Amino acid sequence: ISINGLAQVKHVVLVLSGKGGVGKSTITTELALALVHAGKKVGILDVDLCGPSIPRMLSVGKPEVHQCDAGWVPVYADPQQKLAIMSIGFLLEDSDEAVIWRGPKKTALIGQFVSDVAWGELDILLVDTPPGTSDEHLAVLENLRKHRVDGAVLVTTPQAVSTGDVRREITFCKKTAVKILGIVENMSGFVCPHCSECSNVFSKGGGEELAKLTGSVFLGSVPLDPLLTATLEEGRDFLQAFPESSTYTAISQIVNTVLSSLDA
Amino acid sequence: WEVSSGESLNDCPGTSSDQAGKSSACQGCPNQNICASGAAKAPDPAIEEIRQKLTSVKHKILVLSGKGGVGKSTFSAHLSHALASDDSKEIALLDVDICGPSIPKIMGLEGEQVHQSGSGWSPVYVEDNLAVMSIGFLLSSPDDAVIWRGPKKNGMIKQFLRDVDWGEVDYLIVDTPPGTSDEHLSIVQYLSGAGIDGAVIITTPQEVSLQDVRKEIRFCKKVKIPVIGVIENMSGFVCPKCKNTSQIFPPTTGGAQRMCEELNLPLLGRVPLDPRIGRSCDEGRSFLTEVPDSPAAVAYQNIVQSNVYCLQNHCFFIFQMYVKIYISF
Numbered sequence: 297i298s299i300n301g302l303a304q305v306k307h308v309v310l311v312l313s314g315k316g317g318v319g320k321s322t323i324t325t326e327l328a329l330a331l332v333h334a335g336k337k338v339g340i341l342d343v344d345l346c347g348p349s350i351p352r353m354l355s356v357g358k359p360e361v362h363q364c365d366a367g368w369v370p371v372y373a374d375p376q377q378k379l380a381i382m383s384i385g386f387l388l389e390d391s392d393e394a395v396i397w398r399g400p401k402k403t404a405l406i407g408q409f410v411s412d413v414a415w416g417e418l419d420i421l422l423v424d425t426p427p428g429t430s431d432e433h434l435a436v437l438e439n440l441r442k443h444r445v446d447g448a449v450l451v452t453t454p455q456a457v458s459t460g461d462v463r464r465e466i467t468f469c470k471k472t473a474v475k476i477l478g479i480v481e482n483m484s485g486f487v488c489p490h491c492s493e494c495s496n497v498f499s500k501g502g503g504e505e506l507a508k509l510t511g512s513v514f515l516g517s518v519p520l521d522p523l524l525t526a527t528l529e530e531g532r533d534f535l536q537a538f539p540e541s542s543t544y545t546a547i548s549q550i551v552n553t554v555l556s557s558l559d560a
Numbered sequence: 561w562e563v564s565s566g567e568s569l570n571d572c573p574g575t576s577s578d579q580a581g582k583s584s585a586c587q588g589c590p591n592q593n594i595c596a597s598g599a600a601k602a603p604d605p606a607i608e609e610i611r612q613k614l615t616s617v618k619h620k621i622l623v624l625s626g627k628g629g630v631g632k633s634t635f636s637a638h639l640s641h642a643l644a645s646d647d648s649k650e651i652a653l654l655d656v657d658i659c660g661p662s663i664p665k666i667m668g669l670e671g672e673q674v675h676q677s678g679s680g681w682s683p684v685y686v687e688d689n690l691a692v693m694s695i696g697f698l699l700s701s702p703d704d705a706v707i708w709r710g711p712k713k714n715g716m717i718k719q720f721l722r723d724v725d726w727g728e729v730d731y732l733i734v735d736t737p738p739g740t741s742d743e744h745l746s747i748v749q750y751l752s753g754a755g756i757d758g759a760v761i762i763t764t765p766q767e768v769s770l771q772d773v774r775k776e777i778r779f780c781k782k783v784k785i786p787v788i789g790v791i792e793n794m795s796g797f798v799c800p801k802c803k804n805t806s807q808i809f810p811p812t813t814g815g816a817q818r819m820c821e822e823l824n825l826p827l828l829g830r831v832p833l834d835p836r837i838g839r840s841c842d843e844g845r846s847f848l849t850e851v852p853d854s855p856a857a858v859a860y861q862n863i864v865q866s867n868v869y870c871l872q873n874h875c876f877f878i879f880q881m882y883v884k885i886y887i888s889f
Binding site: 314315318321347353391392393394395396398399400401404426428429430431453455456457461463465466467468471488489495496497499522525528529530 | 572626629633658659666706710737739740745767768771774775782808833838839841
């Protein structure tokens with residue numbers, strides 16, 4: 297039996313940022329949930345080996361990872377098995393255990409995550425990455441060479457310290473021939489729940505400027521929303537809990553744009 | 561990796577270990593044969609070279625976090641500024657975030673270049689007594705990506721420690737990228753001769769951050785770096801209009817306070833979110849001088865005025881220094 301884990305995966309989208317802490321895992325999680333609500337079968341491959349956030353955000357805890365004939369069985373976030381996940385978080389006995397690995401070992405595990413996981417039929421596989429342009433990113437691309445990578449969504453916050461790093465990630469995409477599906481500006485303004493005043497906690501406009509500067513599509517802005525952070529903490533589905541929120545609208549628009557560019 | 565048999569994923573036994581190349585954790589590592597042959601065991605001569613080079617550096621402090629985007633670079637930069645306010649002290653700030661170097665921008669040094677002299681690379685001076693080194697100074701364009709695997713990053717870090725002409729330094733602050741990987745192992749390895757005083761750990765209040773930070777603390781214990789303490793950054797936001805506080809990054813599991821209680825570590829303090837901090841960083845200015853009245857700057861003051869019990873005397877001395885500087889503002 298051929299262990300080509302991605303044989304039945306229609307689209308692969310990377311979620312990247314040069315910068316840490318901008319919301320890659322958050323955006324990956326919300327994109328995945330939105331796609332599932334839109335009737336798609338989705339997978340999330342979490343290649344952040346030192347700081348895997350996806351299991352908590354989808355409250356999948358520490359299930360066992362089993363093997364079947366076709367490879368490792370991914371963990372499903374839902375009983376209908378619409379959302380499959382693989383993360384090193386599932387493989388650690390102790391969730392506080394540090395994964396203190398140098399590049400080659402990280403590369404080897406990521407290779408296994410790509411090739412040896414029985415993803416089955418998926419409409420989209422989202423790949424959540426750590427910040428940077430190093431071993432993990434190269435390992436993902438090398439292992440995906442046999443399979444098409446549709447492109448990457450780049451996440452930034454509005455401030456220059458963030459866009460400064462994301463510019464380098466854009467260069468990485470150009471050098472590795474990864475199509476940039478667009479840029480998401482996360483943490484874009486905070487609306488005070490007490491008085492509705494909007495504060496630009498992490499500055500303003502940098503994501504849109506970056507898109508213009510680099511000729512990329514601007515996918516949209518997601519506000520800094522304590523309800524979003526709280527639901528992620530608890531591993532709840534934000535989109536089901538707060539469908540009236542402007543954050544929901546922002547995420548839906550981003551998903552629609554990404555889907556259209558995949559179908560195009 | 562035989563996960564279903566219950567064996568946990570072990571980390572690398574270390575290239576100098578007796579188990580190098582032979583342990584079950586070595587399966588699948590591309591360097592397995594090198595380690596098994598014993599070739600990797602010889603200590604790197606650079607460690608001794610670095611020890612000698614850094615005899616003129618009195619204290620070395622790492623700024624760490626398992627999590628990205630919590631404010632390591634912001635803290636490293638401002639700790640350096642605060643320490644450098646005492647003209648009699650020489651401060652050095654080393655940025656070992658190879659892929660995402662933020663320090664040049666935050667210190668207002670974008671576009672600066674490094675010069676080579678007979679005694680090595682000259683760091684860039686932002687003040688007469690504050691020297692900075694970052695890969696950012698070696699890149700010619702803000703779009704340049706450093707697409708390097710571990711070994712090349714390690715080589716760069718070795719050069720930063722061995723080949724930079726730091727001179728006489730009272731405090732060397734090392735800013736790191738998030739994680740527990742090549743950069744962190746290399747810094748610890750290359751400074752194993754010269755010694756590290758300790759690490760300051762930065763986190764934000766929410767569990768998604770703390771779960772990564774606990775791993776970093778485990779890393780420190782494993783490689784025997786004393787943890788000076790933990791700072792909880794982005795701890796609440798005070799609306800400038802109505803002055804109510806919102807927990808944007810909620811401490812759903814008790815925040816850094818509960819983690820510090822559980823792990824018996826000092827909580828050095830909490831710094832609130834302030835849009836002016838981000839703006840100062842973007843503009844390359846110290847917010848301690850730009851907005852000394854901001855709740856965040858006041859929080860820094862409280863951090864240093866609170867009683868901090870450190871594992872080593874000289875760590876406490878650093879924060880005493882910080883108090884003196886702060887009060888003079």
